[in-house]
Amino acid sequence: MDRVYLSPPDVGEADRDALNRAFDSGWIAPLGPEVDAFEVELAEKIGRSNAVALSSGTAALHLGLLLEGVGAGDKVLVSSLTFSATANAISYVGAEPVFIDSDAETWNMDPSLLNEALKSGSYAACMPVDIYGQCADYSQIEAACREHGVALIEDAAEALGATLHGRPAGSFGDVAALSFNGNKIITTSGGGALLTDDEDAAAEARFLATQARDPAPHYQHSRIGYNYRLSNLLAALGRSQLSDLDRRVEVRRRINATYRDGLGDLDGIEFMPEAEGSHSTFWLTVLTVDPSVTGVHREELRTVLEEQNIEARPAWKPMHLQPVFAECESFGGETSSRLFDQGLCLPSGSNLSASDQQRVIDVIRATLGN
Ligand SMILES: Cc1ncc(COP(=O)(O)O)c(C=O)c1O
The missing domain is CATH 3.90.1150.10 (Aspartate Aminotransferase, domain 1)
Structure with missing residues (x-):
């Protein structure tokens, strides 16, 4: 009997055509018109002013933490029920994860435990995860983070296409992360995106994701950068997947x-x-x-x-x-x-x-x- 997979890639002729179109255009690079168009279409779909296409959801979480100024010695509140990528990103910036249990009614971050934590300590950011395709309870989480002056980073890697009271997953918080890896609802084989309404933050994310290259004719760097951009070929695949x-x-x-x-x-x-x-x-x-x-x-x-x-x-x-x-x-x-x-x-x-x-x-x- 054929194997039945958990959540395999769902790809077809339209995806093949999109990949061929990008290939034939000659833009075989981590930038190009498909990346630009994918970012515009993604931002529009989620109702954010900016999307930055990246090589993975993990990269989006990492950059999100950097954009919010989270660093060594900081503490970050994060859902315990998640894939390790969420907590790993916190470790990448030298911060310490503090885990919040799930609410039995939603399986997402328990807002009452979050409030308990916020009252008991000092935190640089909060990273709720929209688990298994369902948004966390942002009406309570956003209010709690605002009250305590804590940055909110939404891990929407598993929830593209979901809504909460009509608002799309990926539209919550200061920044949000999406994943397009092979098992997600849409896939670019590997890929992700960072979403934000802050123009400067989006520009900073693009800068950090392309090795933090200073604007100079030669190669000059004043900060540590990363190689986190999504390739133009994969962005073409992302566009055809997103349309479905x-x-x-x-x-x-x-x-x-x-x-x-x-x-x-x-x-x-x-x-x-x-x-x-x-x-x-x-x-x-x-x-x-x-x-x-x-x-x-x-x-x-x-x-x-x-x-x-x-x-x-x-x-x-x-x-x-x-x-x-x-x-x-x-x-x-x-x-x-x-x-x-x-x-x-x-x-x-x-x-x-x-x-x-x-x-x-x-x-x-x-x-x-x-
Ligand atoms: C909740 C969650 N966060 C982050 C990620 C990481 O995304 P990626 O595999 O694109 O790095 C995933 C899935 O892989 C995930 O399920």
């Missing part, structure tokens, strides 16, 4: 609804909730398996799926449980620990066929004895 974003959101939401229809009646199974006012992309459909009810641990279920050539993955192991961040401070931790212990991400790609999804549902039902 709305359809992809609809497809992933339909996949989520089909899983709910097919599995929602099983005792001990819960799906990641969609918060009020939130329009999630369901980039990944994630469910929890309570072993005290089902008699089956999520790892057992994952293994059975793997035996059937179906790729499912445990929910993120939270950062407060990672050996590399063992010494870091954290607020709460039980919710994200439970989500890791019980959470399983199911195949959710926008090119998942109905028959493959039915295969996944059938294996899960059979394993849980239904």
